[in-house]
Amino acid sequence: MALSGPARLRVDGRFLALGDKRIFLKCVTFGPFPSDAELDPATEFPRIAASGFNAIRVYTGATQRLLDCAQENGLQVLVGIPWEWSRDFLAEPRLRAEGELRLLSFLREQGTHAALGALIVANEIPSGLVRWMGPSRVRQALEDLIDLCREEAPELPIAYSNYPSTEYLEPRNADFSAFNVYLENRESQALYLPRLQNIAGDRPILITEFGLDTIRNPEDTQASLLTGHLEECLAAGLAGTTFFAWSDRWTSRGAQMEDWAFGLTRRDKSEKPVLEALRKVLPKISTARVTAPLKDDALRISVVVCTHNGAAHLEACLRACCALDYPDFEVLVVDDGSTDQTPELTARFPEVRYLRQEHGGLSNARNYGANAATGELIAYTDDDCQPDV
Template sequence: MEPLSVDGKFFRSGGRRFDVRAVTYGPFPGGWPDDFAADFERIVAAGFNALRLYEMPDRRLLDAALAHGLRVFGGLRWPQAVDFLKDDRVLSAAQVSLAESLRALEGHRALAGVFVANEVPADLVRWMGPVQVRQALEGLIALGKELRPDLLWCYGNYPSTEYLEPENADFTAFNVYLESETAFRSYLRRLHHIAGDRPVLISEFGLDSQRNGTAKQAEILAWAIRIAREEGMAGMTVYAWSDRWWNAGIEVLDWDFGLIDRESREKPALAAVRGAWRDHGWQMVDGRFSVIVCTRNGASRIAACVAALEKQTLPAHEIIVVDDGSTDGTTELVAARFPKVRLLTLEPGGLSAARNAGAEAATGEILAYTDDDCEADEGWLAGLAGAFAKGWDAAGGPNLPPRPQTDAEAIVTAASGAPSHVMLDDAEAEHLPGCNISVLRTAYFDIGGFDPQFTTAGDDVDFCWRLRDKGYRLGFAPTAFVWHHRRPSLRGFLRQQIGYGKAEALLIAKHPQRFTAAGDAKWDGFVYSGGPVRAVEGSIIYFGRMGQAGYQGVTDRMQPLRPLDARFDDFISHQRLNLLEWLQPRLRSWYRCQHWTGRSTNHHRPAPRPDTEFPIWSPDGETRDDFLQQLLTAGWKAGGESDAWDVEKDGTRLLLATERGDGIGKRTLVRVWGDARLLPFGRH
């Protein structure tokens, strides 16, 4: 059993792509069974290849899993449903527990990864501070990676804390419970953007058969597995193996999410899941792609680019390399090493002219463009074909930077200014970078192709704008990615940014209505920069009325940047990155419109300190929702949907959060800005 690793938007093991098919297992009343063999044989027979636990496994469980070919994702157990930032001992104990668990399991091949936490309650995240909670989770992940860099690390997130993605997680894991096919599919598309460059694992999905019936449970699990595959999830986790469940110190008897019942009898859902794993679902669509790569003096890059194109799971109709006046032997190299490639040799005329020449020579129904410094993932064309099957006129996917090998590459990868897609929603794009864009042949020639005045950059922006002006629609294919090598030096990166600025000057002259007076592009959509969407200082978060929205997220217009690679995350690299971040927008602005202006800064104003805080203990299990209802009845008014408080009255504001532990009793935390004597309840 080879270790799992991240491969762009997917996982890989032993040189092959690995689709995680997991089921949650335990905790059970009475603890682990004496013998795992019976369960694990049934789990494997149902098509699963992985288990997700809510505690760290012992060697006995891992040995049994290894014997049955099952990978295990452990879960770190600690008091995450309390204010764990108030008392340093809580996180310290979690760190000790993690270290001890990993030491006991050192070297075991069945352990694939670890969830450092699962669904920190949204009200407590708001109470402690989203940035502070995220940083605490990142601290646990950093410790885990230091101790076991061979494992994959993540946080089990959910829609109520969508903004809580750890910067240093290896993949994005989300627990999603949606009973509508349309809503489920739509949210999975959103998760690709939340994750940025990372794979997405659905870490929980299930249905309570006690309330919905066993037939409905079976039906929903079957279509959920199918949709997860169609939407490019790196894995899917069914919740749960058994109806037997132990939580908060008691056996849970009022819901049944299991594939087997409390007497270990098979429910219809188990057969449905077994069939869903066997069904490969959608048929591959042959779009007759003509792949076009334009190059100039790309002898050091072109071989890797073309080799990747020849390994596509959906073979191209033809591969066309357009040599735009190379003098370094590029033409001879391509002709000698790739005899099946159509080679066009031109006098130097610029990138747009070369792209147009490739289109004129192409015979396919779809023209797919990538650059000579890109290596397309093996599923690139298959992902694009899936997008065109949905009716888009043009389509493209992410361009991901390969793992940096030097400090300069790491800094450039983390800097702003890289080619980015711009999204109008979770499926339709406003802009797709030229290193990963494909278009129907008919649409291409209808708008007249690329504008030859754009010789090095800006051509893709102009092209996308003209497509949309003609009524054509651009779709985003999240798994159709290319590995796009960034500039290997800081000097080369800054030269690239100067080139972008010059291209933007041409865009301003051609499309003045699409720019502000200061020379900034006016995008209607959301700019994605590769990093996971997460709360940072100054982020505006949509919490919903009194923090009760089921889906809560950051409302910023730009995705955070990629983090600095941990291997190069030191003081000097940060200083060089800061210098690059200062220079990049100013150089680009100067060559765009002769203004030496930088990026606008969001000046974060910290929230005022509260006047008092106190807890309320309820032996009957009353929570913040009960107390908020009392306050509303007493004339308090709900705050705004992005406010840091729940209710207000006569200038006094309150925030409430409920801690959750074993047993019925609950403790609710109350934060007061103003006069606490206005409250209809007091501390007790």
């Protein structure tokens, strides 16, 4: 039986949360390791947690012992289950069926464990194979797989780890957008990471792999790039990131990787400079919402809420609007001929400007609000929405 523990990881708007507390997911990949050089979670997880991480990502499932150890150290576990997604699983239905069985079997065994943070149904289907099978058919297969797993574990966040070469493959029913991104200079990250918001829409974005090889690059360069990456993720409004990898010990499909060294620690378990650099900054990052520095002359924003008989939802909307963390803004309610309690409810918020017109529809109401606004920027929202503060 799984240990009792805190609330499960969940989606909170465009971010992630544990219970009522929004968090920034600080994750590192763990394994798979060579069979003769395994790393023990009981030894390594305390080191990972002490470095400021709050999550790990594994690729080959998770045992009860690993999940229990993660829970004891305050770590969420993002789990992948290996199956043959790098082959034409549409032409060979057996491969897809085996994947479904493996995923469902894991969820039936461990799906309710408190440390299980998310399920990743597949990872980086090769772009050439996607084109061969047909992008729309592959995306539909991924969406079907997510639906199948969601039936078994409805409260567990589920996603597919995508990568830039197949942006078009993003499943529409994933709980969050997961991307493996390897960009070796900060300027490229600053340009690309915000672009992911256009792909994700209203969902959280989690980087599920990011790292730098220290065979081909100096270890100090790795330290600089990874700490800078954290800052770029926060600036882009991402929900978290995952560093690849905890250790230079690593296998791929059973073969030990000797010519790559992405680890934060070396094969002998000693620390690279990057780990000390991350240890200085990771504990200071608790929530995903880090307000970007604003200039003294920040543009004034007018938040315009158009409503018609929306009193049932309006109070929560106005409370959220008035709590926005921004130096110069106003909130306007345009009452489009309501016959309910909209005027009386709006009067409870003296800082809100109330405007009323005869019922003329949303377009007329928005134009009325725009004409009355004093801001240099206008942000429209509906009466049943609650903007992030």
